[in-house]
Amino acid sequence: MPGARPTSRDVARAAGVSQSTVSLVLGGKWEGRISPATAGAVRAAADRLGYRPNLAARSLRLGTTRTVLLMIPTLSAPFFGAVHAGAARVAAEHGFGIVVLPWPDDAGPARSPFAAPHEAIDGILASSLAVEAVARFPGTPAVMLDSDPAGPTPTVDFDVAGGMAALAAHLGALGHRRVGHVAAAIDQWTFRARGEALAAAVRALPGGSYRRAAGPLTVGGARAAALGLLDAPDPPTALVCDDDAMAAGAYKAARARGLAVPGDLSVTGFDDDQLATALEPELTTVRLPAAELGARGMAALLELLGGGAPAPVSLPGRLVVRGSTAPPPHDRRTGGIPGA
Amino acid sequence: MPGARPTSRDVARAAGVSQSTVSLVLGGKWEGRISPATAGAVRAAADRLGYRPNLAARSLRLGTTRTVLLMIPTLSAPFFGAVHAGAARVAAEHGFGIVVLPWPDDAGPARSPFAAPHEAIDGILASSLAVEAVARFPGTPAVMLDSDPAGPTPTVDFDVAGGMAALAAHLGALGHRRVGHVAAAIDQWTFRARGEALAAAVRALPGGSYRRAAGPLTVGGARAAALGLLDAPDPPTALVCDDDAMAAGAYKAARARGLAVPGDLSVTGFDDDQLATALEPELTTVRLPAAELGARGMAALLELLGGGAPAPVSLPGRLVVRGSTAPPPHDRRTGGIPGA
DNA sequence: CCGATCCAGTCATACGTATTACCAACGGTG
DNA sequence: CACCGTTGGTAATACGTATGACTGGATCGG
Structure with missing residues (x-):
């Protein structure tokens, strides 16, 4: 049966040695026990037959699967x-x-007791x-x-806290003070940490004010949350989103309210995935070193x-500044522009 | 050692039977060979001990991994x-x-001979x-x-050919005649088939003309390819893209040339992934039944x-019409609309 | 020239399971 | 009572590998 997969015993037969020798050589533990010549012969035979060890047998023997x-x-x-x-x-x-x-x-999960x-x-x-x-x-x-x-x-x-702090610093330097947080409504450390870090960093800005709206981690969920923030009195001039997809939702909310990004509203994401550069304008975000x-x-x-x-x-993230952030518009509510 | 994983032999001992009986019962092949009472006892013992069969041993025995x-x-x-x-x-x-x-x-691929x-x-x-x-x-x-x-x-x-035909029919019905294909530069059946089907369907339109530009399957690659089509004389009024991400690139090309989507240029994607609804306007595309x-x-x-x-x-796809397709603008070069 | 070392391997075994072949006891039959 | 079929199980084995225990022969020190 040439079609059957060769075993270590087949290799042994082909090389004229015992199965244990094959195992020792191929396992790399032969130094001092097997002569180099024999080792070479074994390797050659294994190659010739196309031998691949049976993983099930190995696991069974070793009690480990690696x-x-x-x-x-x-x-x-x-x-x-x-x-x-x-x-x-x-x-x-x-x-x-x-x-x-x-x-x-x-x-x-496949709960089949058979293959898992x-x-x-x-x-x-x-x-x-x-x-x-x-x-x-x-x-x-x-x-x-x-x-x-x-x-x-x-x-x-x-270091999501560091990433959020970097975003807040960037926005603060541009002049933003009222920052809205489009948050993922997921009760997990990474999102809690993002929220806490952002809140702290924004409040540390002179005159900084932080507001938060949460929604599902989807484009639509973020859109709704962002609208909530934009429709409130004294709306934020920048939206920090927990995720790039949520930023896409924020874009949609801005468009729905006739706000230009970044002219009227700055938006930031988190992760720097494919979406970040597919959107218009391209997204200012924090790149996380996923690999x-x-x-x-x-x-x-x-x-x-x-x-x-x-x-x-x-692991620290890196702030990537693209086209979705800019200085805030002059504040219309207080008649901020001189002469307007 | 209570911490060690129980084997079928442990279960056998606990149930007062032999290992073979355990295997027969848990394997479900006991009808007529083992009394229901014993079978119940075995199952109870297995449950109590939290027995899970050793997959490596089973694979070794059966010669199959399922x-x-x-x-x-x-x-x-x-x-x-x-x-x-x-x-x-x-x-x-x-x-x-x-x-x-x-x-x-x-x-x-992990070429490690050890764990694979x-x-x-x-x-x-x-x-x-x-x-x-x-x-x-x-x-x-x-x-x-x-x-x-x-x-x-x-x-x-x-049925990618059917999907492309549906897109062509949709665009044709809107009045488009000059269709550009933003193609993935990947030599594989699915993309070849898309191109061939689109070309045939467009050419079947009265006065239809098909042109093609290929690039890498990325936003940037599609942008470059789309620009090539838009900058040619007599440019297309609609761009059909091999993929939703490529459509994002087409959006960028349109913006770079000051063309509004869909007013000046219709764009379509393929797949209907997350991007399709994250973009503005949302993408007309073909939804493929991935599951x-x-x-x-x-x-x-x-x-x-x-x-x-x-x-x-x-498997047939389904045309999903969203906001990225519209009738073509009045043809400035030939003044094509009747009566204009 | 003989016992100790060492070299180069081989033998035997165990991992945990599924399955085939076997077997004891028992009830019914002629 | 001898025979037989059925019921309810058990004993034994093989899958392919890794490894500790062992061995035949050569070499070497004394």
């Missing part, structure tokens, strides 16, 4: 593609593989939006991404699996 | 989240699990952009999504794994 689960809230944002790439790079360097599990997902690739796992790397999902894997080492560093699980975070989040998170998880206690990490 | 690989080009588009959800639903119904492998990915969860697999479901990647898994049953139905591999496709693509693809793959020969499937 596989890590990456839980991401959805396959939606390019953001998570970068997180995956960073994590995969580090994982591969250490001989680990990654299984991606979108969560929450429309289909929910996401259960054959040594550790978990979970994005903040999958916090509660980690509870489904009790006893499995986990590292949380962009989550509360005060929690029981090790974390690798973005590094994945890489550092995986490094922390590997340390944890090795018995260590990874220190919390906080 | 796991399918889903290859998608990137974790970026919400589109693929829907594909995954659809596929996962069908897979779970049949006791299969899904492993997601982003491909191509910045990190490339994407190698412990029974079949592959591959998006069109991962065509060549499937070649890396010779001998593994595969179904291609949105790919050339004439190829050697079974396919489940979108159904995943579901039907998985069904086809399961049929293939079962020894069948799945018939090709073609």
